[in-house]
Amino acid sequence: MTESLRVTVDRQDGFAIVYTEGYINNQGGEEIARVAYQLIDEGRKILLLNLNGTKIVNSIGISILIEIIEKMIEIDGKLGFCSLTPTIAKTFEIMGLSQYAQIFPDETLAIAGLRPSA
């Protein structure tokens, strides 16, 4: 198990995929937010968070993800999540994240769903 979240970014044409590995807590959430806001500053309005490497998200992490969603709404952008564990998927649904961000089962479907041409 990782002690802190590792975030990697794959910048693609028109959007970016952010991969997480580890616990999305306060520190992990802040790191995701830092990366997301940097991508927004670069002019990217479509972000995909691939949580394949994350098993748990705590309430602080969720509140930070909600802030990122709000930011994306503010800039009229799109945020998607993919590859969630069943526990995280259920948590996102209960917390209302799925109302404002799209949730996809895997990365291929997410890219197809989020692409500007789609």
Place this chain on the structure above:
Amino acid sequence: MTALSREDWEDLLVLSQTETAARPLVARLLAHWCQAHRAEAAALYIDRGNLLEHECTHGDRGFPEVYDPASPNPEFARGLAMVRLPAGALLYAPGDVPLADASTLLISEAAKALRLQRQLKEQRFQANYRGVELEALYDVGLKVAGTLDLEQLSEEILLHAVMLLDARRGALYLLGPEGYRLQRTFGGEAEEAFEADDSTLARFVAGGEAPAALLPGARHLLGVGIEIEGSPRGLIAVGDKESRRGVGPFRAADRRSLGLFANQAAIALENARLHLQALEKERLEREMSLAAEIQRQILPKGSPDVPGYEIAGWNRPAAQVGGDYYGFLDAGAGRFGLALGDVSGKGMPAALLVSTLHSALRLLAERDGVGIGFLERLNTHLADSSTANKFVTLFFAQLHPETGELDYLNAGHNPALLLRRDGHLDELGSGGVPLGLIRAARFESQRTDLSPGDLLCLYSDGITEACAPDDEEFGMERLGAILTSYRDMPLPELIEAIDGAVTAFAQGHPQADDQTVVLVRRVG
């Protein structure tokens, strides 16, 4: 001065309910305010406890995310002025001294609406998160019912506990024969083991200070015991409760939540433990069944054919595998050997020693014959190949069929009974200590003879020490009486008569010992 539009006024009226429109509207209000007060930049902060949280900025100047009015950051405070509002504050780069004018009042109303909006959002978040907690408990409950994999269960329980308590770290310990052992950790290292009676651990679980080594580096710890019907089975500990401002201590409600997980863990772990126990029992039963089969192979399958003699043997183990042994063997030079032994203990260890006895008897008897020193060699072999406190009582006899001469060795076994033709009952007593106890022990062989009509009975203590409900033992006298009464009966029927008498005597009282009988009658 830029006037507010009709839409701005309408948005302001419903600001607390319109999250997405809030920030652009406040930005316009701030722009309006800066223009009215000739300020370069201004930022609206909303009260959050004793701190002020940044909401919106107008102008190029940077403002901190969180502002503590009690101890303002000098770097940020330099050149800034502040207007306190009922629901927050306005920080601005100096312009005119603000008056309670319309634009300030509008900002103040916006701050109130935004604070209300934040409170509603926080309450909604908390209410939703209660749902997540309930779902998590439900999920763990399902996992408890759905898996018996101890590793998987431990991970599920610990991850859910860490997540729902907003902990940064956690550890799960299980109590075994060697104390508390670390089963699973999350977010960092944890102490590998604690003694079962570690007093600091006991105080910690009761709400006291945590042992320093439990989660090294954690500043705030919470732990609860995992118990089944008041008996300790383990411990869950979590460390450093997170908030947006760092880590802090856990609350009383967190102890209750962790307690719920400990209860779930207790059920899950107990189920897994019982499952493992059942598997182990099944494995042992398979082994015992195999051992019983091997033992059945060791014991004679029928009666040997020795001209002029009738011979029969019978054995009933008290457990699946027994500690009694009997056997017939060719002792060479036309002699016939018969043995009846009783190994100390029961179950698998006793069965293994029976197997050793069987092999050694055959090898030694075939190689050296039953002469002087036979029992000494057997004793040495058993002493070397059995564990301490394991021993064998043995009656071994060597019969010369033609002459009826019977050389016998009795190593601590019950006296064999020899019923003479004339009705006299001889006892063939002990000539030494049980085998395997004293490596240098010496044994004396003795000689008697079997005349036509004589009946020899070897037996184990499961016959003579069979107990009635009042603890009275069957005894040698009753055995002798049966031999006397039924002396001419075919041997298999005589064995049935002995068994019937012992069973009737016991009146259903459970018997702990194996029962074995060997009968030899000279007929010609």
